[in-house]
Amino acid sequence: MVEPTQSSPGGQLPPTLPAAASVRTTTKRVQVRRLLEEHIDTKLHPGDAIPSERSLVSTLGVSRVTVRQAIADLVDVGRLERVHGKGTYVTGPQVDSQLHLTSFSREMRERGLHPETKVLAATQEAADAGVAERLHIPQGRPVIRVERLRLADGTPMAHEVGYYPSALFPGLLDQQLDALYDVFANKYGLIVSSGYQTVSAEAADAAHAQILQIPRKAPLLVQERVTKSGDTLMEASTSWYRADRYRIHMRITPAGAAD
Secondary structure (H helix, E strand, O other): OOOOOOOOOOOOOOOOOOOOOOOOOOOHHHHHHHHHHHHHHOOOOOOOEEEOOHHHHHHHHHHHHHHHHHHHHHHOOOEEEEEEEEEEEOOOOOOEEOOOOOOHHHHHHHHHEEEEEEEEEEEEOOOOOOHHHHHHHHOEEHHHHHEEEEEEEOEEEEEEEEEOEEEOOOHHHHOOOHHHHHHHHHOOOOOOOOEEEEEEEOOOHHHHHHHHOOOOEEEEEEEEEEEEEEEEEHHHHHHEEEOEEEEEEOOOOOOOOOO
């Protein structure tokens, strides 16, 4: 969640917003949305509050319903975020993923964002049937489970749970676990060389909502990944990304002539 700042309180109407005479056509909702977008792009920053609904109604000469619809449109596309009991705030930029095999930290840095990782839990446990199948190991074989929260510029982006065969990584629990791929390469000589992943969508449950600081049932992108070093399966992870902060881009090419 983008934390509210104190520099632009929602109850004060910036003098740069257009006056009522600017909004007179039947497409008032679209015009109000565009005016707000222009104000966001030119005058505000992530975390700044937009004017209150009452101020917008008074200044633009439109109904409260029109204002609410325009704001809702910008919330839906991730430009604004409502904070219950406080106001509506400008969100940070979304991150585009190209679905290539790289670390979260590198991906964030390439996009000009400061990555941060918080390790929530790290334990050794017996692989259940699902983990064993993904890692191609017998059920019950020891694995290291690492749960982490990924942030960019201080904003929660993803909740990640990964499993790693204990036999490949002796002493892993004694290492710094915020940059696992670096640890794998530098300490264990295992460099990620290939893998596969699937992406699906689901609604945030109570646990993910709390960890990612989003409302319950907010949309999430779920990325399930298995990675290899050569022919050795070394990771099976699942990451839950905030859909309002993360987009996936895919390059598509023809697979052949149509039947």
